[in-house]
Amino acid sequence: MSEIAFNRRTLLRSAGGAALLLGSGALAACGPGGGNNVNSVETNSKIVLPRYIPYTGVTPDFPATEAGIDPAFRNYPKQLARSVTEIPAKGGSLVGLSNIYLPAPPTPDANSWWAGLNKRLGADLNMQMVPAADYTQKFATTIAGNELPDMIQIPSTPNLPDLLAKRFARLDDHLSGDAIKDYPNLANIQSAQWKQTIFNGGIYGIPIPRSRVQFYSFIRQDLFEKYGVSPEPKGRDELLETAKALTDPKERRWAFGSWEHLRLYLLAQNEAPNGWHEEGGKLTNVYETEQYKQTINDIADFWKAGVVHPDSFSATLQPKALFNSGTIAINAVDGMTAWSQYVTDNASNPNFKLGVMPIYTRDGRSLAPWQLGSGMYSFTGLKKQDDPNKIKTILRVLNWLAAPFGTEEYTYAKFGQEGVDHTVSADGVLSLTKQGITNTTLPIRYLADAPITLYQPGRPGDADTQYTYQKKIMAKTIANPTVGLYSNTAATKNVGADKAMVDGVKEIIQGRKPMSSLDELIKKWRTDAGDAMRGEYEQQLQTAGTK
Amino acid sequence: MEKPNVLVQVLKSVALGVSVLLVIIPFWSIIATSLADRQTLDQSAGGMVLWPGDATLSAYASILSGGVVTRALIISIGITVAGTALSLAATAGLAYWLSRRGAFGAKPILLLVLGSLLFSPGLIPSYLLVKELNLLDSWWSLILPVLVNAFNVIVMRAFFQELPQELFDSAYIDGASSFTILTRIVLPVSKAVFAVIGLFYAVAYWNAFFNALLYIQSTDKWPMALVLRTFVVNQTTIAGDQVGASAEALPPQLQLQMAILVVSLIPILLVYPFLQRHFARGVMIGAVKG
Numbered sequence: 001m002s003e004i005a006f007n008r009r010t011l012l013r014s015a016g017g018a019a020l021l022l023g024s025g026a027l028a029a030c031g032p033g034g035g036n037n038v039n040s041v042e043t044n045s046k047i048v049l050p051r052y053i054p055y056t057g058v059t060p061d062f063p064a065t066e067a068g069i070d071p072a073f074r075n076y077p078k079q080l081a082r083s084v085t086e087i088p089a090k091g092g093s094l095v096g097l098s099n100i101y102l103p104a105p106p107t108p109d110a111n112s113w114w115a116g117l118n119k120r121l122g123a124d125l126n127m128q129m130v131p132a133a134d135y136t137q138k139f140a141t142t143i144a145g146n147e148l149p150d151m152i153q154i155p156s157t158p159n160l161p162d163l164l165a166k167r168f169a170r171l172d173d174h175l176s177g178d179a180i181k182d183y184p185n186l187a188n189i190q191s192a193q194w195k196q197t198i199f200n201g202g203i204y205g206i207p208i209p210r211s212r213v214q215f216y217s218f219i220r221q222d223l224f225e226k227y228g229v230s231p232e233p234k235g236r237d238e239l240l241e242t243a244k245a246l247t248d249p250k251e252r253r254w255a256f257g258s259w260e261h262l263r264l265y266l267l268a269q270n271e272a273p274n275g276w277h278e279e280g281g282k283l284t285n286v287y288e289t290e291q292y293k294q295t296i297n298d299i300a301d302f303w304k305a306g307v308v309h310p311d312s313f314s315a316t317l318q319p320k321a322l323f324n325s326g327t328i329a330i331n332a333v334d335g336m337t338a339w340s341q342y343v344t345d346n347a348s349n350p351n352f353k354l355g356v357m358p359i360y361t362r363d364g365r366s367l368a369p370w371q372l373g374s375g376m377y378s379f380t381g382l383k384k385q386d387d388p389n390k391i392k393t394i395l396r397v398l399n400w401l402a403a404p405f406g407t408e409e410y411t412y413a414k415f416g417q418e419g420v421d422h423t424v425s426a427d428g429v430l431s432l433t434k435q436g437i438t439n440t441t442l443p444i445r446y447l448a449d450a451p452i453t454l455y456q457p458g459r460p461g462d463a464d465t466q467y468t469y470q471k472k473i474m475a476k477t478i479a480n481p482t483v484g485l486y487s488n489t490a491a492t493k494n495v496g497a498d499k500a501m502v503d504g505v506k507e508i509i510q511g512r513k514p515m516s517s518l519d520e521l522i523k524k525w526r527t528d529a530g531d532a533m534r535g536e537y538e539q540q541l542q543t544a545g546t547k
Numbered sequence: 548m549e550k551p552n553v554l555v556q557v558l559k560s561v562a563l564g565v566s567v568l569l570v571i572i573p574f575w576s577i578i579a580t581s582l583a584d585r586q587t588l589d590q591s592a593g594g595m596v597l598w599p600g601d602a603t604l605s606a607y608a609s610i611l612s613g614g615v616v617t618r619a620l621i622i623s624i625g626i627t628v629a630g631t632a633l634s635l636a637a638t639a640g641l642a643y644w645l646s647r648r649g650a651f652g653a654k655p656i657l658l659l660v661l662g663s664l665l666f667s668p669g670l671i672p673s674y675l676l677v678k679e680l681n682l683l684d685s686w687w688s689l690i691l692p693v694l695v696n697a698f699n700v701i702v703m704r705a706f707f708q709e710l711p712q713e714l715f716d717s718a719y720i721d722g723a724s725s726f727t728i729l730t731r732i733v734l735p736v737s738k739a740v741f742a743v744i745g746l747f748y749a750v751a752y753w754n755a756f757f758n759a760l761l762y763i764q765s766t767d768k769w770p771m772a773l774v775l776r777t778f779v780v781n782q783t784t785i786a787g788d789q790v791g792a793s794a795e796a797l798p799p800q801l802q803l804q805m806a807i808l809v810v811s812l813i814p815i816l817l818v819y820p821f822l823q824r825h826f827a828r829g830v831m832i833g834a835v836k837g
Binding site: 100101102103104105106107126127128129130131134137138140141144145318321345348349434438 | 585586588610612615616670671674675678683757760761764765766767769773774776777778799800801
């Protein structure tokens with residue numbers, strides 16, 4: 001309709017990618033020093049990680065484990081513990097930059113919750129909020145301009161170690177080892193997450209912890225019951241049989257939705273490496289393994305058998321909506337936090353019964369190793385400050401924001417003031433009021449956050465179900481050996497190379513290209529990005545091995 | 548006149564009817580989907596619907612009750628009105644100058660204007676310029692960098708060039724200055740092109756979110772388009788994040804998106820009837836003569 005809108009937006013957008021590279025290149029040239037710090041496992045492993053001191057002020061019904069199982073609560077604690085005794089800051093203002101998935105809240109003058117938060121923090125917290133899809137571009141421009149906010153959510157970005165060294169504060173003195181005791185809520189974050197904030201031999205941020213379980217395999221328990229199939233198909237053949245029993249195209253019902261989700265499920269089933277496989281400092285990518293080929297073969301078989309939704313390869317496929325409507329019976333792999341979303345979405349649907357499914361190995365002999373997530377959403381970098389006390393103040397503020405589930409601070413951060421932002425029902429369930437929904441969307445959870453907790457308001461049994469499931473699937477796990485390492489190629493070229501690879505694989509599965517072309521695709525991916533990534537990762541791994 | 552064959556009549560009506568439906572159905576579907584309740588949407592398995600079922604205004608209620616919406620609406624109207632007026636003034640001035648044969652420096656300036664169609668300044672240079680001009684977090688950053696659009700200058704210049712030279716000559720003879728000619732003679736006969744270009748600018752100002760995203764830091768200065776943008780991307784995906792209790796209270800994603808689409812169409816729908824009579828002529832300008 002309007003040419004000028006088209007021109008301006010596409011110009012800005014298409015310029016964005018190139019400018020990102022340009023910006024970081026210019027950055028590498030500016031500012032002295034910082035170049036001596038090599039970002040390798042050797043230098044990084046010299047750092048003493050912040051000590052993990054679990055918070056004990058609130059006792060969950062089921063405890064967290066260091067293996068990565070999340071703590072679970074049947075009910076919201078009635079007595080709220082206080083995890084922070086002193087007001088973190090003494091006046092002044094702080095600026096944070098982060099993404100936001102929700103509508104922005106009103107500013108403090110019209111938002112009692114935000115005003116109250118400022119009072120509790122002892123400082124005026126200003127936030128620059130950017131819709132999540134546009135965050136990398138905002139980040140790039142903010143970095144290019146010279147004035148950084150005090151706290152910045154760091155996305156995946158080119159030349160990250162250099163960028164951190166030059167523009168961000170090193171936090172070892174404040175956080176390493178026992179020093180973290182000054183910030184007990186940050187000490188409640190596990191080492192697996194802290195490891196990923198280490199670059200150039202120093203700690204450069206506060207991790208935003210997420211579950212290492214990462215995914216659940218969701219099923220429509222009601223459909224499984226209706227068609228009389230076991231919710232625990234053992235092995236590939238049983239899975240296919242189950243899928244066939246659940247599928248009936250005439251009734252617009254299929255077993256699986258997104259092929260991508262099915263791929264993740266089958267990769268686990270075929271016991272493929274989690275991203276990369278490491279042996280003696282040498283890395284093999286999952287693409288280069290027999291298990292990957294097997295997986296692609298399997299998906300092609302499932303596709304041919306007609307148990308996968310026909311729109312599976314479309315970018316606009318909405319697996320969650322399909323799952324809610326019962327058009328697909330299995331959401332093979334979805335973020336574990338989708339549990340809450342499914343429960344809420346289907347509150348008024350009496351037929352809906354949510355279940356979770358473990359993944360067995362291909363031959364069905366045992367449970368397949370669970371592919372662990374990184375356990376981190378992103379991390380928060382702190383701008384270099386002239387005054388070390390300012391860093392301390394900011395860390396105290398972040399410590400407040402990281403208050404664990406069930407504390408008074410957590411309750412205020414997520415639910416606000418009782419009677420204003422939320423109400424408490426007779427059985428102790430907190431629900432946000434209309435005002436609360438509008439006011440509490442400030443994205444502070446991307447500056448610092450409590451570890452993930454399993455809790456479903458008003459459904460105490462869900463804690464048991466989820467915890468039992470986690471315990472079962474996490475009995476055997478497999479981690480990605482490159483988590484915590486940095487590859488510039490992965491942050492730049494691999495984005496395109498991986499897409500080409502995935503697009504090719506989609507063609508193969510749909511039978512438009514022969515299975516034999518897979519080798520060609522892998523070769524192309526290796527030359528485009530894969531080998532460079534491997535080189536960068538191995539270099540960081542091997543400098544550790546040779547010492 | 549001979550009465551046309553009945554069969555031809557029928558075929559023509561069918562063909563026209565189908566064409567009309569092809570245009571109307573997508574619009575209807577957008578409106579229906581924006582009104583549909585969760586159950587209807589779920590039944591359609593996440594697709595568009597043609598009938599909203601138990602129609603609900605919850606999507607509109609959601610986007611219009613958001614924390615900063617009322618303010619943003621006023622801001623957007625202000626920026627659109629002020630921006631369009633300034634843009635039209637600047638574009639008309641430049642286009643008029645470039646359209647006059649023998650005007651001083653017109654050739655190199657025209658090349659510069661054309662050049663800006665081919666080469667864009669890029670994201671970071673634009674940002675740095677706005678920052679150096681101290682326009683960050685100011686509404687001027689949403690207007691000044693996009694004040695003049697080269698495409699619109701070319702269209703308007705083409706229109707001015709088509710005006711008969713005799714008009715200018717006679718005005719000169721009567722002693723009119725260049726400025727008087729522009730305001731008294733050229734502008735009154737240029738309503739069509741102003742209507743079209745004005746609409747182009749207005750729609751662009753109304754819908755632009757990306758520059759606001761880069762330049763505006765305080766949420767209380769956000770325009771409507773950026774506020775709406777936050778609704779478009781709120782959906783949690785497999786790579787996204789758990790967004791907390793507030794997210795779960797929102798209506799389904801598709802319903803929200805369609806409601807946003809309708810809201811962003813409103814200004815065009817409001818203005819179009821008044822501009823319609825100029826429009827057919829206006830968009831033809833420069834179509835055959837560049």
